[in-house]
Amino acid sequence: MSELKTAADWLARYDAHNTPWDRGSAHPELVARIESGVMAPPRAGARALVPGAGRGHDAVVLARAGWSVTAVDFVEDLAVDASRALAPFGGTFVAADALEFTGEGFDLIWEHTFFCAIDPAQRASWGAMVRRNLVPGGRLEALVFPADKPMETGGPPFGYGICELLVALGKGFSLEQESALESRLEGRDWLELLASFRLAKG
Numbered sequence: 001m002s003e004l005k006t007a008a009d010w011l012a013r014y015d016a017h018n019t020p021w022d023r024g025s026a027h028p029e030l031v032a033r034i035e036s037g038v039m040a041p042p043r044a045g046a047r048a049l050v051p052g053a054g055r056g057h058d059a060v061v062l063a064r065a066g067w068s069v070t071a072v073d074f075v076e077d078l079a080v081d082a083s084r085a086l087a088p089f090g091g092t093f094v095a096a097d098a099l100e101f102t103g104e105g106f107d108l109i110w111e112h113t114f115f116c117a118i119d120p121a122q123r124a125s126w127g128a129m130v131r132r133n134l135v136p137g138g139r140l141e142a143l144v145f146p147a148d149k150p151m152e153t154g155g156p157p158f159g160y161g162i163c164e165l166l167v168a169l170g171k172g173f174s175l176e177q178e179s180a181l182e183s184r185l186e187g188r189d190w191l192e193l194l195a196s197f198r199l200a201k202g
């Protein structure tokens with residue numbers, strides 16, 4: 001696979017419509033969890049951050065469910081369409097390096113194919129971004145993919161699992177739930193897990 005490091009690299013893939021990660025809709029597991037109520041906002045105005053949001057399909061579903069959503073992606077050309085999709089539900093798209101992003105304090109971070117998209121050398125920065133942006137007691141919900149891809153095969157997508165997330169997150173986080181998704185999505189050749197982490201209250 002060609003190198004995917006800079007915003008320009010990713011933009012070239014979007015421009016070429018070579019975006020196999022983008023199904024044109026939110027991840028069905030996220031939709032199911034929202035519909036079942038387990039990912040309902042804990043209170044009015046609760047904030048959710050979606051780093052590496054791409055076209056913002058997941059972010060829109062979260063915003064429609066009542067979360068006050070900030071979607072971040074460093075491909076500026078995604079901003080117009082993503083902002084237009086989020087605006088009716090009060091969501092915002094920020095064109096920025098998500099690893100450097102600092103917001104107001106989020107109750108939820110939704111991780112989906114962002115961790116696997118960054119260079120493994122940047123994983124500590126990803127963990128720092130999560131720690132910096134979650135409020136005490138906040139939760140990280142991660143759709144872990146590709147969970148059974150050998151690390152040595154490179155990427156993106158770079159293989160990883162719960163251990164790599166815990167190492168990147170550091171102290172203060174507990175793994176509350178972990179489950180393998182039973183059915184594989186079309187075009188996803190590797191295992192998907194869903195993992196819920198909670199940042200200690202203090």
Ligand SMILES: C[S@@+](CC[C@H](N)C(=O)[O-])C[C@H]1O[C@@H](n2cnc3c(N)ncnc32)[C@H](O)[C@@H]1O
Nearest residue numbers: 010021052053054073074075097098112113117
């Ligand atoms: C594999 S795509 C996943 C997009 C989206 N989460 C989805 O599921 O459709 C990875 C996304 O991360 C973005 N990205 C990669 N590195 C980034 C960074 N440092 N800051 C912000 N966005 C980044 C890319 O532009 C791309 O849109």
